[in-house]
Structure formats: structure tokens, C-alpha cells
Amino acid sequence: MKKVKNKLGFLTLALLLGLTSCDDDQQTLVAELPQEAQQEESVEPNEEMEKVNTTFNITIMNTVNYLNSIVFNTHSAATEPGPIPDAGCFYEINFKAVPGTKLSFATMQVISNDWFYAPADGGLSLFEEGSPATGDITDKIYLWDSGTEEEDPATITSVAGGATAGAPDDDNTVRIVETDVTDAIKVYLGYDDTTRYFTLKIENLRGVNAETNPVMLSPGLVVLHAQDNALFTKDEADRGLGLAKIAVQGNPSDLHGWFTETGSDGAPLRLSSSFTVFAPGVVYAFDSESDPVFMQGEPMVTGSGIEEIAEDGNNGAMFDYITNDLMLPAAKSNEVMPIGPGGSLTFTLEVPEGYKLGYNTMFVFSNDWFLAHNNSGFDLFADDGTPVSGYGATEKTYLYDAGTEIDQPVGFGPDQAPFQSGPNTGAADDNNLIRRVMEINDLQFGKGSINSATGVAGYADPRGGYNIVRVSVEPN
Ligand SMILES: [Ca+2]
Ligand SMILES: [Ca+2]
Ligand SMILES: [Ca+2]
Ligand SMILES: [Ca+2]
8 A cells, every 4th residue: 555655646736725725714614614505495494404414424335345366276286176175285376466455365274174274364464565565475475264164173175975964153253273384385475567467376385294293285266455354354254255166166256156156237246446545535415306516427626626526536626616606515625645455435415405515536547537426416304304324325336437537447547636747737637538447457456357338446336346445324
């Protein structure tokens, strides 16, 4: 993450400059707005005013997490999938990743009931200070008990029938068996600067014929992720998603199937398309039929701040437009720094009854993409006037292209905010209409083209999509 932060220095600086020059005026306007609206709409005294204004806490969470899932099953001296019985043989897994990514894997120690090798501490950071963390990483690998099957030599997986026999473990938590596995396996990480591929090697050092502590390694799974504990949480029960099948039977297919499952539109249900941070954003409320800040299928409105927020993560212009020109309630995020995976942008917005929610934040590792609710807005009040709460605003959150700058590959564009020489740098878009992002070609992790015809951005949407955001609304 350090390199990411450093590269975002310019973006952050621009944001802070925007804040210092405009902040005072904007605070005043927000405070005055509800009173003005009240004077126009009602001559009733104070109790009416208290009824019609509700303060909402709005949270836009960066849900980027699972970024790739890769099965390994054929070792260095084999042509068919299978376990590694012999010392000196290894599984080799090649994958792409960018700074901020963590590595997890699981491979069974087949000469056990339900033990597996996996990284310590919820996943290994693949980069340190922006550089690939390569070399012998065996000291960061532990032997774990999956909490599935009781230890009993008669039912270990390497004996006949052992893979399907055994009593339930009397401790169902995933827990450490050994923290030093350096005499059993060797795990090595390499990196090729030219191809940007990592190579992970998991080698059996002992083999099944060792006189003491023999080792057989099973096929398993590599998962690249951005948040901790992608496969399990230490001292908690297994999640029931397929890790136990690796730990007991050496079979990664169930867990791989869970990570790579697709929704009704054929897009991923859980894999995030991309690693990105979110820029500080804007939330606002409106009572018109359609969002007054932008219209899908039309060019951006000059002065609306769409270009500044979508290209440079600068929320000042949009905030000014909504408060000064549209005279609507708006709030900037309480955070002034970009938000990484697992983090949230939080907002406090005071809203008259009957208003709908709009919001906007940049998908930072792009040239001009932003996350927003669709143009009809999210109803903050039920028909009876009750304030709404929950995650409902996630469903119609989509990823949009502002149509202001030509797209470069996600995470690798020299004109994208973290990498560009200054704000508003980059060639004009060849399509100036605001539109949904219908395809992301994943060069960060090499997953290829991810297609979501509707630009679905919410995590675990049943249609499938990019899995990068979740939005919650809570009345105060
Ligand atoms: Ca056990
Ligand atoms: Ca067994
Ligand atoms: Ca564009
Ligand atoms: Ca740019």
C-alpha cells in the first residue's frame, strides 16, 4: 500500500488545495439550505420543520477483495493432476498482481486428517515499499488444522479409505499446528519485471519415504486478495466454502468454484475486477424525477464537476455546483484521503422528507470513471415518510465513464490520477457521453475481459459485476 499512497500524493495534494480554498463557504451554505427551503415551502412553525428534515449517515465502502483464484494440481515431475509424494518435486503457480495485493494459498499435508499449509497472518503482502517481496518465504508459512476431522492415524487421508473416514474434530476452529515448517516444505516467490508475473513454488522437502514426519502435498488453491483472511480466520470455525475439502481430501474445486462463481449476467459474483482506491466523494439529495448532476447518455453539464471528480478525484467543483447552482443539500466525505480496499467514505447529510440520494466518487485507477447511483436516485424515505436504512442503495450503483478522457488500461495509465503529471491531463475521450462501463480488461491480474452490460459495481449483486463497492444509508 505504501507505493500506492506515494503515487497518490499528487491527487491528495490537489484535494487538500481544493478544500482549503472553498471549505468555509460550503459549510455555511449547507447549514443555511434547509432553512431556505423551509421558508419557501411552509409557513408552519418549528414542529413542522423538525418533521421534514432527517440526518443520514451514508457510507460508501471499498469492497475490493478477491482478485483472482488459481488452482494448482500438476507438479513439476508430473503430466497429470495429483499429489506430490516425492522430495524435490514442487507445484509452480504463475500469476499477476499489483501493489496492495496479498497472497494466500492452501495445500494439504496428505499424511494427516485435516492439516494444510497456508500463510500466516491472514495473507502475505506481495509488495513491500512498492517492490515485489520475493525470495524464500517459507518462514511465513504455517501448518494449520482445519478443525474438520479429529486426529486419528487410522483415518488419515494417505491410508486406504482415509479421505472419507474420520470423526468430527472436537475443536472446530482453524488453528495453528506448526509455525516452523522449514524442514517439511520450501516456498519460494519469484518475479519477472518484464512480464510482471510472479512465480510461486511450493516444494516437498521430505517426501513420503522420510523416516520421520513424512510429507505428501496435495493440489490446492492460490487466492489473490486485498483484505485480510481470504481463506479463513485464525481460531474461528471454517466458513464451509470448500477449505475443508482441501484440508481433508486435497481437492480445491469447491473453494475455487465459490471464488469464481458467476451471476445471472455471467459476470463474477465475488471476484473484484480491479484493484483501485476511491477518491473522497460527494453525496447529495434531490426531489426532481432525475438526478440533476448528470444524465446517462448525455455529455456532462459544463460546471457540474463531473470532469474534476472523475478524472482527478477532486470533489470541490461538484460540491460547489450542487450547493451554489442547484441549491440542494450536499456533503463531502469526512475523509480527505483516498480509501483503499476495506475502507469507507462516510458522509453526514441532512435531507428534507421525500428527497432521493445521489452520490459520486472516482474509481481512481482509471482515467475518468466514477461510481454513482443510477439517474433515478435512491429513495431515502418510504411512502409513509419513514427514513430508509440498509444497503439498498448498492443495487443500482453503477460504474460510469464520464466521457471526458480516453481510457487507458486500469491501473496502468500514465494519464490516470495516481500517475499523471498534473490534474486534467490526458487525451479527450472519443465518446463524450456519460455511459456505463460495460467491460473491464483486467491487466492488473490477467483475468482477461470482464463484461457487465449494465456496469454493475455492487459486491455480490446476483447479476454479477465488478464487485467493488457497497453503499449503506442510516438515519441518524
Ligand atoms: Ca483436526
Ligand atoms: Ca480422514
Ligand atoms: Ca473515458
Ligand atoms: Ca487524467
